[in-house]
Structures are given as structure tokens and as C-alpha cells.
Amino acid sequence: xxxxxxxxxxxxxxxxxxxxxxxxxxxxxxxxxxxxxxxxxxxxxxxxxxxxxxxxxxxxxxxxxxxxxxxxxxxxxxxxxxxxxxxxxxxxxxxxxxxxxxxxxxxxxxxxxxxxxxxxxxxxxxxxxxxxxxxxxxxxxxxxxxxxxxxxxxxxxxxxxxxxxxxxxxxxxxxxxxxxxxxxxxxxxxxxxxxxxxxxxxxxxxxxxxxxxxxxxxxxxxxxxxxxxxxxxxxxxxxxxxxxxxxxxxxxxxxxxxxxxxxxxxxxxxxxxxxxxxxxxxxxxxxxxxxxxxxxxxxxxxxxxxxxxxx
Amino acid sequence: xxxxxxxxxxxxxxxxxxxxxxxxxxxxxxxxxxxxxxxxxxxxxxxxxxxxxxxxxxxxxxxxxxxxxxxxxxxxxxxxxxxxxxxxxxxxxxxxxxxxxxxxxxxxxxxxxxxxxxxxxxxxxxxxxxxxxxxxxxxxxxxxxxxxxxxxxxxxxxxxxxxxxxxxxxxxxxxxxxxxxxxxxxxxxxxxxxxxxxxxxxxxxxxxxxxxxxxxxxxxxxxxxxxxxxxxxxxxxxxxxxxxxxxxxxxxxxxxxxxxxxxxxxxxxxxxxxxxxxxxxxxxxxxxxxxxxxxxxxxxxxxxxxxxxxx
Numbered sequence: 001x002x003x004x005x006x007x008x009x010x011x012x013x014x015x016x017x018x019x020x021x022x023x024x025x026x027x028x029x030x031x032x033x034x035x036x037x038x039x040x041x042x043x044x045x046x047x048x049x050x051x052x053x054x055x056x057x058x059x060x061x062x063x064x065x066x067x068x069x070x071x072x073x074x075x076x077x078x079x080x081x082x083x084x085x086x087x088x089x090x091x092x093x094x095x096x097x098x099x100x101x102x103x104x105x106x107x108x109x110x111x112x113x114x115x116x117x118x119x120x121x122x123x124x125x126x127x128x129x130x131x132x133x134x135x136x137x138x139x140x141x142x143x144x145x146x147x148x149x150x151x152x153x154x155x156x157x158x159x160x161x162x163x164x165x166x167x168x169x170x171x172x173x174x175x176x177x178x179x180x181x182x183x184x185x186x187x188x189x190x191x192x193x194x195x196x197x198x199x200x201x202x203x204x205x206x207x208x209x210x211x212x213x214x215x216x217x218x219x220x221x222x223x224x225x226x227x228x229x230x231x232x233x234x235x236x237x238x239x240x241x242x243x244x245x246x247x248x249x250x251x252x253x254x255x256x257x258x259x260x261x262x263x264x265x266x267x268x269x270x271x272x273x274x275x276x277x278x279x280x281x282x283x284x285x286x287x288x289x290x291x292x293x294x295x296x297x298x299x300x301x302x303x304x305x306x307x308x309x310x311x
Numbered sequence: 312x313x314x315x316x317x318x319x320x321x322x323x324x325x326x327x328x329x330x331x332x333x334x335x336x337x338x339x340x341x342x343x344x345x346x347x348x349x350x351x352x353x354x355x356x357x358x359x360x361x362x363x364x365x366x367x368x369x370x371x372x373x374x375x376x377x378x379x380x381x382x383x384x385x386x387x388x389x390x391x392x393x394x395x396x397x398x399x400x401x402x403x404x405x406x407x408x409x410x411x412x413x414x415x416x417x418x419x420x421x422x423x424x425x426x427x428x429x430x431x432x433x434x435x436x437x438x439x440x441x442x443x444x445x446x447x448x449x450x451x452x453x454x455x456x457x458x459x460x461x462x463x464x465x466x467x468x469x470x471x472x473x474x475x476x477x478x479x480x481x482x483x484x485x486x487x488x489x490x491x492x493x494x495x496x497x498x499x500x501x502x503x504x505x506x507x508x509x510x511x512x513x514x515x516x517x518x519x520x521x522x523x524x525x526x527x528x529x530x531x532x533x534x535x536x537x538x539x540x541x542x543x544x545x546x547x548x549x550x551x552x553x554x555x556x557x558x559x560x561x562x563x564x565x566x567x568x569x570x571x572x573x574x575x576x577x578x579x580x581x582x583x584x585x586x587x588x589x590x591x592x593x594x595x596x597x598x599x600x601x602x603x604x605x606x607x608x609x610x611x612x613x614x615x616x617x618x619x620x621x622x
Contacts, residue, residue: 193510
């Protein structure tokens with residue numbers, strides 16, 4: 001009887017829709033992130049014992065909760081019949097564009113996998129986490145789940161069946177993410193992008209995408225900066241974030257390589273060449289957010305080479 | 312008096328619109344290509360002395376000839392006042408999708424630069440060759456000129472001002488290009504692509520673009536094959552090349568990594584992992600072309616690491 005065994009996994013925040021990589025490119029931070037603990041329990045199936053840090057807003061029924069759905073998918077995939085209780089500690093704000101639902105789903109599958117000793121393959125963990133993400137984000141695009149699980153920069157060449165390309169992370173590359181006190185529905189942000197793209201805009205996007213991947217391989221920071229532009233989604237979503245242009249300008253003037261929306265917003269991320277450049281960028285972005293929106297919270301983190309892990 | 316000095320430059324065929332890299336990605340072959348010789352002459356300006364291999368179809372007036380316009384642009388850029396006579400040897404068929412106008416323009420600027428001892432910077436040579444390409448192809452997109460000049464795989468992040476990214480070429484990577492006996496007007500092929508792209512198609516294209524660049528860096532031949540797909544232009548142009556689907560299938564069945572239109576066609580290229588795989592691919596593609604179109608000519612060449620050079 002292992003009823004007092006408890007396993008805790010951490011999964012980091014992720015930035016998806018990275019510049020030109022709308023829907024296909026994401027990266028992980030080192031922190032912050034969500035924690036999920038798993039323990040065996042007498043009750044059958046998956047139950048959620050407690051959630052901290054969500055101000056009571058997330059569903060407590062496993063079938064309606066991102067982490068619960070991901071855990072249920074893994075339990076089904078590996079044929080586990082013991083009851084499992086989850087405790088969720090939300091380190092990430094809800095609907096922030098920081099990949100919170102992906103982080104909870106990934107932490108849940110990593111914790112459950114370790115608790116039951118399944119050692120499931122990465123593809124299974126990802127598929128199960130995606131089930132949770134689908135509930136939380138309304139789609140099953142793996143550009144948050146994949147970096148939350150694997151760390152680093154991850155390119156989703158194809159979502160289904162997933163064809164995931166792990167890209168190198170240049171030494172020193174550091175992210176600033178500023179989360180304004182503002183909520184944006186993913187579905188509304190999605191609708192703004194529309195169903196088609198002018199050909200010239202699309203060409204610009206895939207030229208930048210190719211250049212960005214080359215720049216990550218060669219640690220060409222200047223080219224990272226030039227290629228980071230999002231010609232497709234960001235212009236159509238800019239109206240959701242008052243003062244976005246000024247926030248971006250502030251980041252660039254303070255020395256950022258590039259600056260764009262994180263996920264579908266409202267968070268805005270910037271990339272910096274070195275950790276020591278990041279503080280000034282965070283201060284400048286926070287000041288600009290204060291002008292146009294109000295309060296915000298800034299995170300500074302190296303682009304995380306590690307993804308989810310047991311803690 | 313250096314009137315008996317004659318300098319000859321060779322510039323290779325190039326494949327542009329490489330799979331997912333519509334308008335932005337090209338690569339050079341080692342051969343075939345065009346040769347341009349330059350010599351001083353008593354007549355002022357740039358004159359065209361002779362053209363071989365064009366069956367009399369190319370204009371003999373420098374101002375209306377791709378090589379002539381490129382040479383005139385260079386002469387103006389460097390302030391050369393001596394008269395220069397060009398001899399053009401077309402090794403590339405006209406309107407073939409093999410970058411013939413880019414090859415002539417590039418060979419002309421390289422020959423003239425060497426003749427006058429200008430040693431102009433690469434950016435100047437490219438800008439002048441682009442003037443010629445604009446005349447020949449109706450646009451000044453550098454995805455043929457840049458690889459013809461530099462060799463290898465070249466990504467055009469931005470056409471103007473040009474931001475050119477030179478990508479690595481995996482050892483052994485070999486191209487087969489089959490040129491069916493068929494002419495396609497670039498302008499007509501261009502019009503077929505239309506002005507907009509469905510968002511889902513565009514996303515697929517930039518996901519593949521990022522993956523292809525990663526695959527070139529890591530010599531991941533399988534991923535090169537998966538990423539080489541053109542979701543945007545090729546489906547809309549397929550009707551111009553009778554039997555294109557069968558030609559592609561023949562290439563893949565014979566062991567090619569991928570197969571797509573070269574430029575705006577009618578040539579079709581395939582990439583192979585090793586030189587020794589290429590002959591079977593060329594035979595299969597040629598047989599398929601014979602079924603649907605008729606005669607064709609096949610070229611086999613490593614992806615050329617070198618671009619234009621003096622001979």
C-alpha cells in the first residue's frame with residue numbers, strides 16, 4: 001500500500017505564437033509555472049483534492065479541469081485502475097497568455113506518470129496533456145504543451161499526428177514577459193485573426209520563420225531580432241492591448257531584440273541577448289503598460305532548457 | 312591598352328520557390344549554367360557581341376537583355392567609362408524554371424567586375440544582377456540571383472533592402488531537375504497563385520519552412536523530405552504541368568526525399584540524400600514526363616556550394 005506516496009511535478013510557463021511562428025512556435029521559461037501533486041487514494045478514477053492560486057475560479061471536477069482531463073487521458077492510455085488524487089498549485093495567472101492550461105496539463109501527466117511508475121513515452125505524455133489543453137484553450141495545438149513538456153524552443157511542424165522539432169537555444173537568451181491586468185478570451189483573439197492572409201504578408205511570415213530558425217542555430221542575435229516580427233496575427237489583435245505599439249517601442253528602446261504578443265495575449269514578451277539586459281527592458285515595458293492599461297506583473301527568465309520536471 | 316583581355320564568368324542554374332519556400336528560398340546547382348565573357352571595346356557603353364545557345368530568341372540590344380542590363384547597372388554603379396563587349400553562352404534553356412535570366416545577369420556582373428578590377432562588394436553585385444533579373448523575370452525577387460551568386464541554399468528574409476541568409480548544405484544532398492519540353496510564362500504562373508492564402512495553409516507553410524531550415528542545419532534528411540511540401544503555390548499551378556502528381560509520385564517511389572516545382576515551372580526538381588540515388592530518380596521522373604508531356608531533359612547535380620565563378 002503506497003497511500004502516503006505523493007509525487008509533485010512542475011511545468012513552466014510557455015510563450016507561444018512566438019513572433020513569426022503563429023500557431024507553430026513556442027518556448028519555455030525556467031519559471032514561473034504550475035505544480036501538480038498526485039497521490040493514490042481510495043476513491044476510484046481521478047479526483048481533484050485541492051486547487052491553490054486560482055481564486056476559486058477553476059472547476060474542481062476532474063472531467064472539467066485541464067489537469068484532471070490530462071490525468072484521466074493518461075490513466076486510460078496506460079490502463080491504470082487505482083484511484084488518484086491531484087493537488088494543483090497555480091503559479092500562473094489564468095487567461096494570461098502564459099500557457100497556464102498547458103502547464104497544468106503537463107504537470108499533471110508528469111506527476112501521474114511518475115506516481116504509477118508508467119514511464120510512458122514522450123509522445124503519450126504529450127497526447128494526454130493535449131487532451132487537457134483542448135479543454136482549457138479550446139484547441140489542441142501543441143505549441144504550448146510541447147515546450148512545457150520538453151523545454152527550449154519547440155517548432156510544431158504538424159499538430160496531428162504531432163511532428164515536433166526541438167530547436168537550439170542560444171546561450172544567454174532571456175525572456176521578459178509582462179502580464180497586464182487585463183483578460184482576453186482566446187476565442188475572441190482567435191476570431192480577430194480571420195481565415196485568410198494576404199499572400200505578400202504570408203510570404204513575409206515564412207521568410208521570417210526560416211530566418212528565425214537559422215538565427216537560433218547560429219546564435220545570431222541580430223537576426224533573431226529582425227526575424228521576430230509577426231506580420232499576421234499581431235496587427236489584427238493589437239486593438240485588444242491598449243498601447244501595444246508603445247509597449248513594444250519601450251522594450252526595443254531599452255535594448256530588447258524583439259517584442260511581440262505572448263500566445264493570444266494579453267501578456268507581451270521580449271527577448272534579450274543576456275540576462276543582465278532584461279531588467280531594464282522589464283522596467284520600460286511595465287512603465288509603458290502603466291500608461292495605457294495600468295497594473296502588470298513582469299517575469300524575467302532565461303529561455304528554459306528544461307521542461308517539466310519532478311520536484 | 313588591355314583590349315585583348317577577356318574575362319569569362321560562369322553562373323549556375325538555380326531552383327527557386329523550393330517547396331515551402333515560395334518566393335524566399337533558392338539553391339544553386341553545380342551545373343549547368345550560363346557563361347558570360349567581357350572584354351574592353353572601342354564602342355562606348357555595353358554592347359552584346361554574340362549570344363550562343365538561345366536559338367536567336369534573346370534581344371541583342373544591351374538595354375533589353377538581362378545580362379546587358381545587369382552589366383549596365385554595374386558600370387553605372389562603379390563609374391566605369393570604358394566600352395565593354397559581352398559574349399553570352401546560354402547553357403540554360405529559356406523559360407525553363409531553372410533561373411536562366413538570373414544566371415546570365417549574375418555571370419555578366421561577375422565578368423565585368425573582374426574585367427575592370429572593381430572588386431565591388433557582394434551587395435552591389437547582387438543589386439546590379441537584380442536589375443537584369445527584373446527585366447528577364449518581371450520582378451526583382453532575389454531567390455534566384457542570390458544563390459546563383461553565392462551558391463548553396465539562400466533564404467531571402469527580405470527582398471528590399473536585401474536581407475540574405477545563407478543556409479548550410481548537408482553533405483551529399485543532390486538535386487535532380489527535369490525540364491519538360493513545355494513553356495510556361497512566369498506572369499501566368501504567378502497570377503494563378505492569387506493574392507491571398509487560407510490561414511491554415513499559410514500556417515502549414517511556415518511550419519514547414521522552419522522545419523526545413525532546421526533540417527538543413529542538422530542534416531536531417533527525413534525532415535527535409537517531410538518539410539519540402541509546398542501547400543501554397545504548387546497546388547494552384549499543378550494544372551500547368553500535365554501529370555505533375557504522377558511525376559512527383561515517380562520521384563518519391565524511386566527514392567527522392569521530396570519533389571516540387573522549380574521556380575514557376577515547367578521544370579520539376581527532386582532532392583536526394585546521396586548522388587548515387589539520383590540516377591534512378593531522374594530515370595523515373597523522365598519516364599513519367601514522357602507519359603504526360605513528352606520529351607524532357609534531366610540534370611543531376613549536387614546542391615552547389617559555390618556560386619558564380621571566373622572560368
